Amino acid sequence: MSRIASEGAPLVSARNVHKSFGHNEVLKGIDLDVMPGEVVVVLGPSGSGKSTFLRCINHLEAIDRGSIMVAGEQIGYRLSGERLTKLSPRAIAAQRRQIGMVFQQFNLFPHMTALENIIEAPVGVHGHSRKDATDYAMELLARIGLTEKANAYPRQLSGGQQQRVAIARALAIRPKLMLFDEPTSALDPELVGEVLATMRDLAGQGLTMIVVTHEIGFAREAADRVVFMDGGLVVEQGRPEEVLANPSHPRTRLFLSRFIREAA
Amino acid sequence: MSSAAEPMHDRQATLRDVANAHRPVEWGRWLLWAFVLAVSANFAWIVAWNPNFGWPVVAQWFTAESILRGLYVTLGLTVVAMVIGVIIGLLLAIARLSDDRLFSGLAGLFIWFFRGTPLLVQLIFWYNLSTLFPEISISIPFGPTLVSWHTNDLITPMTAAIAGLSLNEAAYMAEIIRGGLLSVDKGQTEASDAFGMTRARALRRVIIPQAMRSIVPPTGNQLISMIKATSLVSVIAMADLLYSVQAVYNRTFEVVPMLMVAVIWYLIITTVLNIGQGFIERYYARGERGATERMPVIAEATP
Ligand SMILES: Nc1ncnc2c1ncn2[C@@H]1O[C@H](COP(=O)(O)OP(=O)(O)OP(=O)(O)O)[C@@H](O)[C@H]1O
Numbered sequence A: 001m002s003r004i005a006s007e008g009a010p011l012v013s014a015r016n017v018h019k020s021f022g023h024n025e026v027l028k029g030i031d032l033d034v035m036p037g038e039v040v041v042v043l044g045p046s047g048s049g050k051s052t053f054l055r056c057i058n059h060l061e062a063i064d065r066g067s068i069m070v071a072g073e074q075i076g077y078r079l080s081g082e083r084l085t086k087l088s089p090r091a092i093a094a095q096r097r098q099i100g101m102v103f104q105q106f107n108l109f110p111h112m113t114a115l116e117n118i119i120e121a122p123v124g125v126h127g128h129s130r131k132d133a134t135d136y137a138m139e140l141l142a143r144i145g146l147t148e149k150a151n152a153y154p155r156q157l158s159g160g161q162q163q164r165v166a167i168a169r170a171l172a173i174r175p176k177l178m179l180f181d182e183p184t185s186a187l188d189p190e191l192v193g194e195v196l197a198t199m200r201d202l203a204g205q206g207l208t209m210i211v212v213t214h215e216i217g218f219a220r221e222a223a224d225r226v227v228f229m230d231g232g233l234v235v236e237q238g239r240p241e242e243v244l245a246n247p248s249h250p251r252t253r254l255f256l257s258r259f260i261r262e263a264a
Numbered sequence B: 001m002s003s004a005a006e007p008m009h010d011r012q013a014t015l016r017d018v019a020n021a022h023r024p025v026e027w028g029r030w031l032l033w034a035f036v037l038a039v040s041a042n043f044a045w046i047v048a049w050n051p052n053f054g055w056p057v058v059a060q061w062f063t064a065e066s067i068l069r070g071l072y073v074t075l076g077l078t079v080v081a082m083v084i085g086v087i088i089g090l091l092l093a094i095a096r097l098s099d100d101r102l103f104s105g106l107a108g109l110f111i112w113f114f115r116g117t118p119l120l121v122q123l124i125f126w127y128n129l130s131t132l133f134p135e136i137s138i139s140i141p142f143g144p145t146l147v148s149w150h151t152n153d154l155i156t157p158m159t160a161a162i163a164g165l166s167l168n169e170a171a172y173m174a175e176i177i178r179g180g181l182l183s184v185d186k187g188q189t190e191a192s193d194a195f196g197m198t199r200a201r202a203l204r205r206v207i208i209p210q211a212m213r214s215i216v217p218p219t220g221n222q223l224i225s226m227i228k229a230t231s232l233v234s235v236i237a238m239a240d241l242l243y244s245v246q247a248v249y250n251r252t253f254e255v256v257p258m259l260m261v262a263v264i265w266y267l268i269i270t271t272v273l274n275i276g277q278g279f280i281e282r283y284y285a286r287g288e289r290g291a292t293e294r295m296p297v298i299a300e301a302t303p
């Protein structure tokens, strides 16, 4: 995994990120840098704030304290001189256009075919021509092996196929960064493999990815770095072979031991 | 299993193939059908031969010019008031759902007022607006007047009818549309947001098309009520279908036949609308499990 330059500017840079829902403090000061081309897998117990953190990165949730930079721009705010001001919804929408997101529940648009789902944002948001968008969409569908499902509606597809279409839809905007929130958790076990295979392909192509998942196997094979979150903090991070084999933090050890027992 | 049993087994399988199944004979249902048909036929016969219905008079007036003019007024008012009502209703629903307290409060106030007062009273108020406000002007609040009109020039029976019907309709449609927007899965808004769609685009491309499934049936209801509600405008001297019919029977005293003329026209309009609603519902059901095979082709033609 030497393709990652260890110096240079990070693509994502989160500093002291805090987020509360009412009195429930979910993120308690997250610091995380992600380098261009890096694949970061976020692990952690349920309720540790993984989804919340991911959603903060594209401003689906507003953070209460700290800052998040993506590709040199602060998400949700603009610093002019010494003065930090909130961006308008329109400007925030513009910032999101370089970030692709894949959801646990797929969230495909059910009234559009697979192809229409994929070209919706490129045509409607990015202003690409319908022909270019369709060509690229067909290329993406071919890559995930679903060319013949181009005109199928989401409900006519299996869960695994829907999630692969959702991945293609996110890729169609040629994102600088891809966020995956437990992309395989809603799938039947026999469908998980096909989605993970698609994601492994992407990881191999140098796409910058932040993946929240419970698939330790995927972390081991495809991640450049594993980040372990617990109680709203990053408690441990490092190369997968180190963190997964020799966790230093007791919470990581406990979490992993449970998984390894489950897998056995 | 022994080989001797095989042919026996095959025969069983063929006999049990559900593709060759017969419907059970349902004598009870046949009898019920026969009974209902007999009763309806008899009823139709009685009505058709009852001289009190005055069918020749019905036939004579059914396409009379004054009746058709009234029919156009009814249809025109319905269409115009419904279109304006839906547009304002959509804006109200969006305002009501917005995080902005000012917009949602104003929309709430509008809906509260126009649903809370009788349509008849609203129509009379609009018609008599000039007695309340002899002049209507655009001015800076508490400041100088920019433009002004005599209310009587603006408010004709037609504009009073349209204003009354459409604003009242808007209040009801706002709640129907709001319910429809709320019925769409939150994940859809989230996905639209994540793709950097503006709120307007997300509504237009993602949320409203899905909300239509639950908006269309009650809107059909509203449209049919609206056709009949237009008959209220006769109080402000608009010559709609019912008013035209009344004008005739006030002269000829053929009340029942003339009302039958109106009833039959109302039923024809309702039937046409029901058929149209069926088509619209099927269009918005595309992508649902069990939707017809043809649907993807239609959707492809209109991307
Ligand atoms: N919109 C919300 N409103 C209120 N509380 C929320 C909201 N979203 C998340 N939470 C709370 O924040 C905490 C962290 O949730 P989050 O979904 O980030 O956890 P997670 O690490 O992704 O867990 P899981 O593995 O179960 O998905 C939970 O206690 C949850 O109840």
Ligand SMILES: [Mg+2]
Residues within 6 Å of the ligand: A050, A051, A052, A181, A182
């Ligand atoms: Mg989660």
